[in-house]
Amino acid sequence: MPFLSGRVSFDRFVVSGKAPRQFGEEQLRQLRKHAIAEGNTDSPEAPRVGFLAGRHLFDLEFEPAKNIIAETLHAAIRIDVSRVPAPLRKAWLEIELAALARGSETGRITRNMRQEAREAVQARCEEELKSGRFLRMQQSLFLWDLQSGLVYIGSASNTVQDHLRALFELAFNVRLERLTAGGLAEQLAEQNGWQSGWDGLQPSRLAAPEAVEQFDWLNDRGDCADWLGNEFLLWLWWWLDTRDDVVSLSDGTQVTAMLSRTLSLQCPRGETGKDTISAEIPTALPEAFLAIQSGKLPRRVGLTLVREGETYDLTLQPETMTVGGAAIDPAERPPESTPHEERIASLRRLTETLDLLFQAFCQQRLTKEWKHQAEAVSEWLAGTGKSRRRRPRG
Numbered sequence: 001m002p003f004l005s006g007r008v009s010f011d012r013f014v015v016s017g018k019a020p021r022q023f024g025e026e027q028l029r030q031l032r033k034h035a036i037a038e039g040n041t042d043s044p045e046a047p048r049v050g051f052l053a054g055r056h057l058f059d060l061e062f063e064p065a066k067n068i069i070a071e072t073l074h075a076a077i078r079i080d081v082s083r084v085p086a087p088l089r090k091a092w093l094e095i096e097l098a099a100l101a102r103g104s105e106t107g108r109i110t111r112n113m114r115q116e117a118r119e120a121v122q123a124r125c126e127e128e129l130k131s132g133r134f135l136r137m138q139q140s141l142f143l144w145d146l147q148s149g150l151v152y153i154g155s156a157s158n159t160v161q162d163h164l165r166a167l168f169e170l171a172f173n174v175r176l177e178r179l180t181a182g183g184l185a186e187q188l189a190e191q192n193g194w195q196s197g198w199d200g201l202q203p204s205r206l207a208a209p210e211a212v213e214q215f216d217w218l219n220d221r222g223d224c225a226d227w228l229g230n231e232f233l234l235w236l237w238w239w240l241d242t243r244d245d246v247v248s249l250s251d252g253t254q255v256t257a258m259l260s261r262t263l264s265l266q267c268p269r270g271e272t273g274k275d276t277i278s279a280e281i282p283t284a285l286p287e288a289f290l291a292i293q294s295g296k297l298p299r300r301v302g303l304t305l306v307r308e309g310e311t312y313d314l315t316l317q318p319e320t321m322t323v324g325g326a327a328i329d330p331a332e333r334p335p336e337s338t339p340h341e342e343r344i345a346s347l348r349r350l351t352e353t354l355d356l357l358f359q360a361f362c363q364q365r366l367t368k369e370w371k372h373q374a375e376a377v378s379e380w381l382a383g384t385g386k387s388r389r390r391r392p393r394g
Contacts, residue, residue, distance in 0.1 A: 002154055003074060003143045003347065004340050009324045010143075010152040011161065012351065014183070017174035019146065023068045030171040031062045036078045049163045051171070052076040057137050070341040073144040077164045081136050082129040092121045140164065148348065151176055156322050180320050181229030184355065188362045197366030203227055204370075206234070206378050216270035217299065217319065227268070229318030232361045233259075233298035237283055238377045249356040250363070253308055257357070259283045261302035262315060265291045272296070293381050307353045310346065316354070326350060 002008045020027065036050030053059040053067060054076040067075050096117035101107055128134060140155040142164060151168070153161055165176045177183070189198035203212045215227050237259060239247065246254050263282035266274045275291050282288055282302075292298075298318065305312045314326035328346045337345070364373050 003141055003152065004069075004343050007325045007327050008154065008347070009156065009322075009326065010154050011156055011320060011322050012179040013151045013153060013161075013165070013176040014179050015144070015149050015151055015174050015176060019149065019174060021146075022071065023073045023144075023146065024064075027073055027172070028062045028064065028067060031067070031075055032060075034167060034171045035060050035062075036080070047163070048080040049167055050078060051167070052078045052139060054141055057139055069338075070344045071146045072344055074141070076139050076141045077160070077167060079138045079140075079160065079163055081138070082132070082134050083136075084125045084128060084134055089121060089125065092124055093117055096120050142168075143344075143347075145344075145348070148351070150179065150351075152347070156317075156320075156324075178320070180224070180226045181232065181318055181358070182225035182227075184321065184358060185225060185228050185362050185366070188359050189366055192359075192363070194362065194366035197370075201225055201228075201366070204231060204374050204377075206231075206374065206381060212268045212295075215268045217266065217268075226319040227297075228362075228365065229321060230268075230297040230299065231365065232358055233301055233316070233318050234292065235361050235365070235373070235377065236357070237292070237298070238380050241283070242376070242380055247357060247360050249307075249353075250359055251356060253356075255353055255357055256306040258304045259301050260304050260313075262300065263288055263298065263302070264300040265296040266299045267294075267296050269295075274299070293383075305350075305353055305357070307349070310349060312350045312353065314350075321354070321358075323350075323354070 003010075031051045031053075034051050036048065036052060051062075052075065053062045054074060055066075057078060059076075062075070067073060097109055097113065100113045100117060101109055104110075104113070138160070140153065140157075140160045142154060143152040144150075145152065153164055155161065155164075161178070169175055186198060189195050203215075212227075215230075218224060218226055236247075236257065240257060240259065245258065246256050248254050258281070260281060261278065263277045264274065265277075265288070272294065275287070275296065277285060277288050279285055300315060300317050302315050303313075305314075312326060312328060315324040316322070317324070328343070328350060364370050
């Protein structure tokens with residue numbers, strides 16, 4: 001189970017509403033009540049959705065020892081979809097039409113024949129779907145953490161997330177809202193008195209000759225400020241290249257950071273396409289720097305973070321703060337904790353580290369300090385600012 005072992009990927013959702021003080025039999029009862037059910041739905045192609053206990057596709061044994069760990073509820077959702085592939089439907093239709101044409105005196109296909117063929121194909125599809133021949137099952141794990149008030153969903157698919165949110169809200173009478181870069185920045189502004197910076201927030205010009213008014217990858221998300229995530233990675237790149245490998249955090253700790261392995265960049269206006277670079281340190285390559293000089297922004301990056309003796313290796317999609325393939329290396333486990341309890345503690349420390357690093361950026365971005373840092377970033381992009389590293393020539 002990925003949240004409890006191996007690499008883990010997730011999006012985070014804020015829980016609002018009346019959450020329980022602690023998990024117990026009531027939450028397990030709701031999981032059982034809304035568990036995946038066998039059998040057919042009213043519509044053969046309608047997805048069937050329900051909870052699983054998490055170990056495998058047919059695990060319906062919800063138990064405290066397995067599903068309630070260190071103030072978290074750990075379970076899964078299963079989505080069953082039955083759908084006849086379009087090429088097969090087309091083949092069956094051609095077969096029906098050919099048979100009808102052979103039985104026709106003229107050999108021609110009439111409108112009525114086409115309708116008859118379609119009805120025959122639809123009837124065949126329904127029979128095939130009822131037999132389970134085209135059934136596809138998908139399991140996605142989730143972790144509801146009472147300490148943080150968050151639900152971690154182990155799938156970045158919007159379809160999976162929509163199904164899980166609807167079922168979760170029905171079962172537990174709470175609401176889930178995805179925690180993105182803009183939402184996290186708004187929280188931080190409220191908590192730290194940066195409201196004026198948030199209220200007047202606009203995209204930075206930096207390398208662009210004029211401000212970006214609309215981001216190509218956010219066109220369907222209204223006036224959200226999730227582009228702050230892209231600016232965060234650009235700021236972090238600048239910091240590591242010109243200042244230090246270490247960033248001081250608001251809790252008095254420090255994080256050592258490295259942009260590693262993979263880097264995806266994209267033009268926010270959708271004019272000059274995308275670049276994907278794979279290397280041990282992709283930001284050290286000249287083509288990466290040329291891309292951000294042209295106005296492209298980071299869309300996905302590999303990150304290695306070390307904080308308080310613990311190492312996290314992951315990829316980050318900054319607008320949604322989606323964590324991918326995170327390798328969690330727990331610090332020495334206290335003797336009184338179990339491996340699963342320490343794994344969850346490490347997961348909490350990972351997200352805390354990411355949030356504190358993002359907060360270090362917002363502390364500059366949403367205050368008067370940004371004017372000076374934005375000038376420094378612009379000089380760096382223009383090639384007039386100092387760099388701690390000499391970029392190799394291609």
